Amino acid sequence: MSHSRAAVLLDLPGLNALVSRLAKRKRVLGPVERDGAVRYEDVTSVDDLPKGWVSEQAGGHYRLAKSGEALFGYVIGPDSWKRFLHPPRQRIWQAEAGAEGAPPVIHPEPPPDKPMAFLGVRGCELAAIAVQDRVFMQGPYRDPHYAARRASAFIVAVNCDRAVSTCFCPSMGTGPAAGAGHDICLTEIEEGRTFLAEAGSGKGAELLALLPSRPAREENLAAATALTERAEAQIARRIDTKDLPGLLQSNPEHPRWDDVARRCLNCANCTMVCPTCFCTETVETSSLDGKSAARESRWASCFTLDFTHVHGGGPLRHSPKSRYRQWMTHKLDTWHDQFGQSGCTGCGRCITWCPVGIDITEEVAAIRREP
Structure with a gap:
């Protein structure tokens, strides 16, 4: 796990400012506790985040429990970001009958009115978005609806500091540290209070520069690395990918x-x-x-x-x-x-x-x- 030397620390007001600035230009989607699960829904402030909720997961088993004060301690739930980039239902076009004797008028479905920002994207999820990018945008058949959503999406990743028993991201080389593809990456180094923030793109660096923050020190970088290593040490499930x-x-x-x-x-x-x-x-x-x-x-x-x-x-x-x-x-x-x-x-x-x-x-x- 590598860190930028320009990493900064955000306190809770700084994280809230991040959400607020994104919300001025985009629809911010992030984790919320809803009906006994952590779902990805609209987020307007840090008060919407699932503070203190952690998940217990096993084969055929998912439960939330209260533990600590972390905002991002839940690992992942049933939703994935696919739901927003490649939605369950996508209208392609609609047609209306023309005037008498005239052909029908076909209206292609326009792109969404407001671009999206994703808050809380994990390493395995970043990798999944990259996989779908390959499927929908880099082959001979390009999906214009996916491409429009993806081009305007802003991604705030979060490094995992804990794991559940069903995780096996190290086997696939996708986590628990977030890889490439984010605009900003957060590590919650003090539960519910302090977040190490690193820019992953020019857009991310520009936004971080506008937030109330303070420079990160070496001990903060080391603490973030230790948390991700702790998550990896908790992962016992493996898949042998050799041939x-x-x-x-x-x-x-x-x-x-x-x-x-x-x-x-x-x-x-x-x-x-x-x-x-x-x-x-x-x-x-x-x-x-x-x-x-x-x-x-x-x-x-x-x-x-x-x-x-x-x-x-x-x-x-x-x-x-x-x-x-x-x-x-x-x-x-x-x-x-x-x-x-x-x-x-x-x-x-x-x-x-x-x-x-x-x-x-x-x-x-x-x-x-x-x-």
Whole structure:
């Protein structure tokens, strides 16, 4: 973990000033405690942040508990920033009937009125945004809606100072320290009181210069590093990525696929909470009077039976075994072929939010271990 020598310290008023200045130009989204979980919603001041809330997570288990005064002690919840950059429902265009004899008038969906700022982005989430950047903007098919949101987004990252049992970001090289891709990075070195702030971009440096702050000293930098190292020391879950694509390619009929299929509910929770899954379906609707219509993309999941439905032939993946195998091998194997990197960032959401606690790291280990 490296620190800029120009790092500064923000007290609580300084952090509040950061939120206020961003809110003048952008829609600020950050962590809030809502209905027993930490969600990403609109934030107007530091009073909205989940002070003192920490999460307990395991396979199929998530609970919040009160502990200390930290504003960013919760690790991650069910939301990911995908929800805002690649929303669950995205209207592509709408059309209105033209005058008699004239063709319909098609209106492409405009970009959002107000750009967004993300507060509290973790290392695994930064990596996930970078993965989706590759999917939506760096291939032959560019998504203009994603690109517009992404171009105007301002990212305030937060280094993790604690972990939960489902984290495995070190295995994927994505955390717990935040990597590249942020405008400002915070480390909460005194719970609820003092934050080390570092600029990750020119825009970030300009904003930090406007905030009430004081220079960081070497002991502050060392304290921030120690907190991130503490989080990494708490992470026991691992995934061996050595020749992982080759391992999965050579085991399409491994008995472990049948084992996991007997447990999998095909509920699609893992794909919905995953910060990198990007599959959608296209839906067209029309008004009852026939005067207007719209086309919309909606999140879809490879776990649903109709995802691979082919006209006249039904679904291509009939069994739970084939659907789970598709998801895991795409995430860890063929994603490399498509995008040159893994589709997993080690956030552990798919483990926490699986109702039966299926663990992707355990499944990989079992395939390595068993003949």
